[in-house]
Amino acid sequence: MRTKPIAVVTGGAGFIGSHAVDLFVELGFRVHVIDNLTGGRQANLAQHANNPDVILEARDIRSYASGDKFFKDAVNVVHFAGIGDLVPAIEQPAEYMSVNIQGTVAMLECARAASATLRKFVYAASSTCYGLADVPTTEDHPIRPEHPYGLSKNLAEQVCQHWHLVYRLPVNSIRIFNAYGTRSRTSGAYGAVFGVFLRQKLAGKPFTVVGDGTQKRDFIFVTDVARGFIAACETDFVGRVWNLGAGNPQSVNRLVELLGGEVTYIPKRPGEPDVTFAEISRIKRELGWQPTVSFEQGVARVVESIEYWRDAPLWDSESIAAATESWFKYIRQ
Numbered sequence: 001m002r003t004k005p006i007a008v009v010t011g012g013a014g015f016i017g018s019h020a021v022d023l024f025v026e027l028g029f030r031v032h033v034i035d036n037l038t039g040g041r042q043a044n045l046a047q048h049a050n051n052p053d054v055i056l057e058a059r060d061i062r063s064y065a066s067g068d069k070f071f072k073d074a075v076n077v078v079h080f081a082g083i084g085d086l087v088p089a090i091e092q093p094a095e096y097m098s099v100n101i102q103g104t105v106a107m108l109e110c111a112r113a114a115s116a117t118l119r120k121f122v123y124a125a126s127s128t129c130y131g132l133a134d135v136p137t138t139e140d141h142p143i144r145p146e147h148p149y150g151l152s153k154n155l156a157e158q159v160c161q162h163w164h165l166v167y168r169l170p171v172n173s174i175r176i177f178n179a180y181g182t183r184s185r186t187s188g189a190y191g192a193v194f195g196v197f198l199r200q201k202l203a204g205k206p207f208t209v210v211g212d213g214t215q216k217r218d219f220i221f222v223t224d225v226a227r228g229f230i231a232a233c234e235t236d237f238v239g240r241v242w243n244l245g246a247g248n249p250q251s252v253n254r255l256v257e258l259l260g261g262e263v264t265y266i267p268k269r270p271g272e273p274d275v276t277f278a279e280i281s282r283i284k285r286e287l288g289w290q291p292t293v294s295f296e297q298g299v300a301r302v303v304e305s306i307e308y309w310r311d312a313p314l315w316d317s318e319s320i321a322a323a324t325e326s327w328f329k330y331i332r333q
Contacts, residue, residue, distance in 0.1 A: 004030040004053060006073050006117075007233075010061055010107055011080030013040030015184045016124065016176070019226035020078055021045065025054060027230070032070050036060045039084060044183045061103035064110050071110040073117050076233045079107050079160075080124045082153070085189035089149035090326045100152035101159060108163045108171075118170065120233040121160070125175040127218075127243065127276060129154035135249075135277035139175070139241050146271035147331060161239065170238045174228055177245030177278045181222030181298060182305045190315060190323040193217075193252060194302065197259060198309040207261055208320055211268035213253035216275045218245035221293035221301075231287040245278025246291045258299045266317050269324060271331035 007024045011017040012033030017040065024031045030053040033045065037058050048054035057070055061081045064070070071077070082100040083089070089096045104123070111121045128150030129143050145151040157173050164171035180194045190196070197207050228244045256263055283289050293301075315323075 004028055005075040006030050006032060007076040007078065008032045008034065008071055008074045009078050009080065010034045011040060011082065013037060013042060013044050013056060014080060016179060016222055016225050017078075017080040018044035018183055019222050020080070020229050021048065021054065023226050023230050025051065029053070031055070032074070033057070034059060034061060034070070034081060039185050039187050062099065062106055064106045066109040066113045068110050071114045074111065074114045075117055075119045077107065077111045077118065077121045078124070078229050078233065079104065079121065081107070082156070084185060085187060085191050086128070086147065086149045087191065087324055087327055088189045089147055089152070090330055093148040096148050096152045097155075101156045104156040104159055108160065108169065112163065112167055112169055115169065120238070121169055121171045122229055122232045123157060123160040123171065123173045124229070125157040125173045125241070126150060126153040127175045127177045127245070127278065129157070129175065132271070132273050133276075135275050136247070136279035137243065137277060138279045139243055139282060157241070164239045172232045172235070172238060173241045174232055174244050175241065176225060177218040177220055177243065177276055179222055179225050180219050181302060183222070183308065190320055193255065195309060195312055196315050197255065198302065198306055199312040199314050201259055201261055202306060202310055203314050205314065205316065206264040207256050207259070208266050208315060208317055209252055209256065209263050210266055212265065213256065213263070214251055215273075216249035216251045216277070218247065218249045218276045218278045219295055219298070220244060220246045220291060221298035224291045224293055228283065228287070228289050231289045235287055237286055240286065242283040242287065243278040243280055244283060245276070245280055246295070247278055247280045248295070249275055249277045250295045254295070255299065258296065259303070264317055266320055269327055269331070
């Protein structure tokens, strides 16, 4: 009987990671999942509960060292794990640097020890590295993160590419724009618009729209994101960086229109772009990837699964003001 290839997915019980696990299983892999279950949920892997080929280790990525048996014979390592909440990074920069950078070093070293079998290490980078960017934003745009989260993600990306340069580790990076979809994170921190709005819709409360709602985001559905990471594993390219977005920014007002409900407006935060817009010709050309889920289709799928957000925090203008106080204190206009 032929042994199944092994893929290691860090953050694999989380939002995007769990969808990557789904795809690896479909492709016939044995999947080793690493997740400390702070942002991830075992429920995100419930569909694999009886599958002996999906193994979860509930551990902090910083606890791993070179030669850890969980990476033995790995063909692909896809690294999503880290702290993903943007706003709290202002108050906890040291923890973000520790988890997102030193944790990435730990994963790279484990992958390097498995280099005899390793085909690819793919890092989940962030478009926040570009800061207040020109649009559409190419991969060659200057790097100028506006906050500690964006900095931590970009420094970790540089570490990954350095491991490729020095140790010849077969690394690729994908800079994710505004991912959304089923199983998106519901941590206690104030964060991405979808989780905030869906919980407000369940409670019959008004949507807290930042600014006037005309700001646009390059929303990309999670299954399209996961496919991009699989493609980055399968390609012969190494040492590459790709933007991943829909290339079709949508306004927050359009999201409100699709969800339906009342609105209340809260102050626009400094350091946040009016538009995020990924230039995606490189990933289309080099990986043959393209988005397949329209914004309208994606929002409809999320609404079908809205009960997932029933236990998410319910935010209002006052609680958001308290949660973002440090943001307004430190991030300049």
